[in-house]
Amino acid sequence: MSAQEPLLRVEDLRVEFSTEDGVVHAVDGISYEVQRGRTLGIVGESGSGKTVASLTTLGLTRTQGARVSGQILFEGRDLVALSDAELRAIRGNDIAMVFQDPLSSLHPFFKVGVQLIEAVRAHQDVSKQLARARAIELLRLVGIPDPSRRVDDYPHEFSGGMRQRAMIAMALSNEPKLLIADEPTTALDVTVQAQILALLERLQRELGMAIVIITHDLGVVAEMADEIAVMYAGRIVETASTATVFDAPEHPYTWGLLKSIPTLAGSRDEDLVPIPGTPPSLIRRPSGCHFHPRCPYSQPSHERIDPQLAPVQGEPGHHVACLLEADVRRALWAQLRAGRMPDEALAAVGVPQEPA
Amino acid sequence: MSAAAGEPLVQVRGLVKHFPLTRGIVIQRKVGAVQAVDGVSFDVQRGETLGLVGETGCGKSTTARLIMRLLDATSGEIRFEGQDITHLKGAQLKAVRREMQMIFQDPYSSLNPRKTIGSIIGEPFAIHGLEQGKGERRRAVQELMETVGLNPEHYNRYPHEFSGGQRQRIGVARALALKPKLLIADEPVSALDVSIQAQVLNLLRDMQRRLGLTLVFIAHDLSVVRHMCDRVAVMYLGRIVEIGPGDALYDFPRHPYTGALLSAVPVADPAARRNERQLLSGDVPSPANPPQACRFHTRCPKAQERCSIDDPPLQDKGTGTRAACHFPLSSEEVAEIGVRSAR
Secondary structure (H helix, E strand, C coil): CCCCCCCEEEEEEEEEEEECCEEEEEEEEEEEEECCCCEEEEECCCCCCHHHHHHHHCCCCHHHCEEEEEEEEECCEEHHHCCHHHHHHHECCCEEEECCCCCCCCCCCCCHHHHHHHHHHHHCCCCHHHHHHHHHHHHHHCCCCCHHHHCCCCHHHCCHHHHHHHHHHHHHCCCCCEEEEECCCCCCCHHHHHHHHHHHHHHHHHHCCEEEEEECCHHHHHHHCCEEEEEECCEEEEEEEHHHHHHCCCCHHHHHHHHHCCCCCCCCCCCCCCCCCCCCCCCCCCCCCCCHHHCCCCCHHHHCCCCCCEECCCCCCCEECCCCCHHHHHHHHHHHHCCCCHHHHHHHHCCCCCCC | CCCCCCCCCEEEEEEEEEEEEEECCCCCEEEEEEEEEEEEEEEECCCCEEEEECCCCCCHHHHHHHHCCCCCCCEEEEEECCEECCCCCHHHHHHHHCCEEEECCCCCCCCCCCCCHHHHHHHHHHHCCCCCCHHHHHHHHHHHHHHCCCCHHHHHCCHHHCCHHHHHHHHHHHHHCCCCCEEEEECCCCCCCHHHHHHHHHHHHHHHHHHCCEEEEEECCHHHHHHHCCEEEEEECCEEEEEEEHHHHHHCCCCHHHHHHHHHCCCCCHHHCCCCCCCCCCCCCCCCCCCCCCCCCCCCCCCCHHHHCCCCCCEECCCCCEECCCCCCCHHHHHHCCCHHHC
């Protein structure tokens, strides 16, 4: 395998669920790559498909009656085409996942240590004693104090932060090459969140694993990710390096996200700029550009034409799915950045109005 | 009761709430107490927004519920417009409750799913016998719906037909129905998506400007609190550890816990990515068995022997805030942990 080959390459992944109300297009043709030892941040609101995309990577949507198409290439092997047994050998071994809610992802009846031992022995042929020693070592690695005693605690005896550490320990039990962390800190307090993020960064450095971090928190991705993919209504609408996403974003949805969060450094007098409306239903999605009903810069043709993710000229690695002209987009962002409201920016830039 | 100009709307003095811990099923013995709120004093001035921040279990929601009289205080005093409301009952309590309203965190569980929006928002009128005529009440409710940005035509719809952000607007409309003087918002946006959060925050700010409301805003998100609040109180294990004007507190935190909180907030700006993030060790201790003296000393990077013996009072530290600390942060230390003003 060449050094250039990405660890994970997702090609035109689609995941659909049939429900009584119609077909849910949870993931609608997304492609991305994760390089070894790097961190990809997937950002989006609830219902944007970010979690389903990751669950599908691990084959966890199979039992839900999902129709999956496209390719998920992990070290060159297509995970979509693997049998359940083959996938089970990879899941928890080469690819591991940390879920949002640490309480409901640990079994309440079994001691933390027992669950860790099970995770180790699922993929390694070792004795119980060795696995237990490994469990203690893992708990120590993730910063649980007094691990040789705490290994015999039940999950309810752990605090929220400790449970999330235990989950991370379990995910690390077989030294995965890829760790998928789905909102790993959302349920935690800020000081504990800071501890967990620092832990993930340290473990990444020490073990050289790649991380896909899924979150709605732009602060978390800004600190953790090397690259960012912004998802909206089952699609990736923009992807770029972290610096570019925050410095020169090109998609109106990304602008909306950035302008709608208060920051510690921003001015208090400025009103936030919310994105109007609500995220669309994934059953009946808007025509054309899925974002057009909420986009302040939408043109009549945007209701018909479906934009594809296309490279931004002169910026390798930056892709955006937007029908506005590149120079118009840049001019609009310059206005927004200077603190103008969307309608003011629109007036100042003067987007050529199409005949309706 | 005169509404003297300088008099705070709410005065809280030495407020304590202990929830007893019992053992035994038939014969219950008290074996201890969760010290949810333990000696909290502060004022809320008319027209201001006071933020209460802190981590899970610090007592911020309990404090709000005590002010609302949804819980009875173990000891201490709550004054509303100068009147002691700590032990009010019956008609007197009902009269005071008209003046203060609350918005809850979860817009899904705080609305009765079997009632229409019209009757949910109109309920405060029914309780207090206002706007009795059918047409009258409908008009009043629809006016409220319009004010908070809901379509008045949706009067007869049910909560499940609305999104999270719209439901929170319903909660705001219900809270504003009686034109209260005090509005307490307990984590009003933490269950909402980012793009929707801003809609609700702007609505609250707008309502406050238009109606001259006094707002107590409870949140764990420090950026949101900074955006919304004039003054901020930081709570830790049932106590206020620092209180002061937002700018002073965020620019120059004096209590090491405030500093650690600010240092822990992830910054949505990769250019400002800090190397030195101050990490607190361990978790918040149990409020059933809090540490002696300064409750933060077990996790405090600056703790010395004195901190475990001598409880520090809330004192003016000369930089705008009052903090309960024997060894407050210096400006060099604030710079080290990478708080905003230091950049």
